[in-house]
Amino acid sequence: MTDHGTKASPSPRTGTNATPDTGGALPAETRVFSGMQPSGEAHLGNYLGALRQWVPLQDAHECFFCIVDQHAIVGEYEPDDLPARVFDLATSFLAVGLDPERSTIFVQSDVPEHAELAWLFNSVTPVGDLERMTQYKDKSARYESIPAGLLNYPILQAADILLYRADRVPVGEDQLQHLELSREIARKWNARFGGYFPEPKPILSQAGRILGLDGNAKMSKSLENTVRILAEPEEIWGRVRTAVTDPQRVRRDDPGRPEVCNVYTLHGHFTDPERLPDIAAQCRAGTRGCVDCKRILAESIGDHFAEVRERAREYREDPGLVRDILEAGARRARVEAQETMEAVRDRMGIRWRSRGEGG
Numbered sequence: 001m002t003d004h005g006t007k008a009s010p011s012p013r014t015g016t017n018a019t020p021d022t023g024g025a026l027p028a029e030t031r032v033f034s035g036m037q038p039s040g041e042a043h044l045g046n047y048l049g050a051l052r053q054w055v056p057l058q059d060a061h062e063c064f065f066c067i068v069d070q071h072a073i074v075g076e077y078e079p080d081d082l083p084a085r086v087f088d089l090a091t092s093f094l095a096v097g098l099d100p101e102r103s104t105i106f107v108q109s110d111v112p113e114h115a116e117l118a119w120l121f122n123s124v125t126p127v128g129d130l131e132r133m134t135q136y137k138d139k140s141a142r143y144e145s146i147p148a149g150l151l152n153y154p155i156l157q158a159a160d161i162l163l164y165r166a167d168r169v170p171v172g173e174d175q176l177q178h179l180e181l182s183r184e185i186a187r188k189w190n191a192r193f194g195g196y197f198p199e200p201k202p203i204l205s206q207a208g209r210i211l212g213l214d215g216n217a218k219m220s221k222s223l224e225n226t227v228r229i230l231a232e233p234e235e236i237w238g239r240v241r242t243a244v245t246d247p248q249r250v251r252r253d254d255p256g257r258p259e260v261c262n263v264y265t266l267h268g269h270f271t272d273p274e275r276l277p278d279i280a281a282q283c284r285a286g287t288r289g290c291v292d293c294k295r296i297l298a299e300s301i302g303d304h305f306a307e308v309r310e311r312a313r314e315y316r317e318d319p320g321l322v323r324d325i326l327e328a329g330a331r332r333a334r335v336e337a338q339e340t341m342e343a344v345r346d347r348m349g350i351r352w353r354s355r356g357e358g359g
C-alpha cells in the first residue's frame with residue numbers, strides 16, 4: 001500500500017490526467033473504487049452498466065465495491081425496507097462474481113469515515129460547483145423544499161472514492177460530471193493541505209446508454225422498465241414482452257429497423273453473436289414478428305443468468321455467509337479509511353492533543 005507518512009510529499013496515487021478508458025490496460029497496481037445504491041436485487045441496467053465490467057477488473061486490480069446506503073436516504077425511501085435492499089444487492093454482487101477473496105465488498109454505513117470525510121470536503125467545495133451539477137438541477141426541480149443532501153450528494157461520492165485513495169472509478173457517462181467534481185475536490189484539498197489524494201480517473205462503461213424496456217432514456221427499478229437479473233424465465237418473458245420496438249413495425253410483416261430497436265440492442269448483449277445477423281435480416285425482411293424476436297431475447301437473458309440465479313439461491317439459503325462477507329469487507333475497508341483519516345485530520349489541524357506535545 002502507498003506510503004502517506006511524509007506530509008509534504010505528494011501521494012504516489014496523485015495524478016492529473018482525466019482521460020477515460022475502458023479498464024483494459026490499467027497499470028497492475030491500480031486501485032479501483034465503485035459504489036452502487038441499494039435498490040434491491042440488481043437489474044439489467046445495473047448489470048450492463050456496471051457489474052459486468054466490475055467482475056473482470058478484479059483479475060488485475062485492487063477493487064473496493066461498496067453498497068452506498070447513505071446515498072440512498074436522499075429522497076423518498078422506506079427505512080424499514082433499506083436493510084433488505086442492502087442484503088439483496090449484496091447477494092446480486094456475489095452471484096454475478098464479485099469475489100470477496102479478491103475484492104473488498106462492503107456497506108458504506110459500516111465505515112463512518114465516509115461521512116466524516118464528506119463533512120471535511122465541504123470546506124473546500126464551492127456551492128456554485130454543486131449547483132452546476134446536471135443531476136442536481138434535474139432532481140432539485142422535483143422538490144418544493146430541496147434537501148441539502150441532494151446538493152451535497154457529490155461530496156459524499158468524492159469522499160467514498162478518495163477515502164480509499166482510488167485511482168480509477170468505473171462510471172457511466174451520466175456520472176462523469178460527478179467524478180470530475182471529485183477530481184476538483186481532490187485538487188482543491190491537495191492545494192490547501194498538501195498533496196495527498198489522487199485525482200481519480202474514469203473507466204468508462206462500454207455498454208453505452210441502456211434504455212429502459214419502455215424506451216425511457218434510463219433503465220431503472222423505480223421506473224419498472226427493467227428486469228431483475230435473478231428473475232426466473234417466466235418473469236423475464238413477462239417483462240421483455242412489454243418492450244417497445246421499432247415503431248415502424250405495425251403489422252407482423254412490416255419491414256423493421258433493428259438499428260433503432262432497443263430489443264435488438266439487448267440481443268447484442270445477451271444473444272449468441274452468431275444469431276444476430278439472422279435476427280437483423282428477418283427483422284428487415286419482416287419475416288419474423290416482434291413477439292417471436294422478443295421470445296429469443298427472453299430466452300437469451302434467462303440462459304445468460306442461469307448460473308447467477310443458482311449462486312444467488314445458495315447465498316439466500318445462507319444469509320449468515322453474506323453478512324460475514326460484508327463484515328469482513330468492512331473490516332478491510334476500515335483499515336484503509338482510518339489510515340486516510342489520520343492523515344487528513346493531521347493535515348487539517350484536527351488534532352488538538354498535539355498542542356501539548358509541541359505540535
Ligand code: SF4
Binds near residue numbers: 257258288290293
Ligand atoms: S423484429 Fe426484433 S429487432 Fe426487429 S423491430 Fe421487432 S423486436 Fe426489434
